[in-house]
Amino acid sequence: MTTAHHLRLIDGMHARAFPAERVRSDSGVSGPGYHRASLHADIDHWDDDETALLEHRAQCLxxxxxxxxxxxxxxxxxxxxxxxxxxxxxxAGEEIPEAWAETVAGCEYLQLWRIGDRWIALGLYLEEEGPGCELSAVVTEIDPP
Known part of the structure; x- marks a missing residue:
């Protein structure tokens, strides 16, 4: 998918109302107070084609x-x-709000904007010991952890 597609997806999440219950969509998951989408998912490492894995990581970056x-x-x-x-x-067992829990588990840092009453976050997960890479976006009214 292209950067323009990702931008439209983020804009759509920013404009869309939050559902009352958790629901899945083609682009990710939404729930009370949040939308989360995987923009560039990690690929299956069963394929040991290192060139393909490195190209995937370069594209994600x-x-x-x-x-x-x-x-x-x-x-x-x-x-x-x-x-x-x-x-x-x-x-340590603290419960992190669902808007952030999966992102916290997968990313070391976030790029974060506050627009009106919503947070928009861009997260990047990079494997330390491999070519894995995943890009995600979160739009939420729930403050970051």
């Missing part, structure tokens, strides 16, 4: 950088937050 530039042009520089403390609290 390029999409992240392009979206970051477009969203920053629109909304200003994002606040970059580390999710380290939220990960530690979650590991």
């Amino acid at each position: 390029a999409e992240h950088d392009a979206l970051l530039t477009l969203l920053s042009t629109r909304w200003g520089e994002p606040q970059m937050i580390s999710l380290w403390s939220a990960q530690e609290r979650m590991t």
Whole structure:
């Protein structure tokens, strides 16, 4: 999918009402107070074609950088937050709100904008010891952890 498609998806999540109950869609999951979408999902590592895995990671990073530039042009520089403390609290048993729980589990940091009464977050997961890469977006009215 293209950067333009991802931007339309984020815009749609930002404009759309939140459902009363958790629901899945083709682009992700929504629930009370949030929408979350996987923009560029990690690929199955059963295929050991290292060239394909590295190309996938390069594409994911390029999409992240392009979206970051477009969203920053629109909304200003994002606040970059580390999710380290939220990960530690979650590991210790603290419940993290569903709007953030999956993102906290998968990302080390977020690029975050506050637009009106909603947060828009762009998350990037990079495997430390491999070519894995995943890009996600969250739109929520729930404050970050």
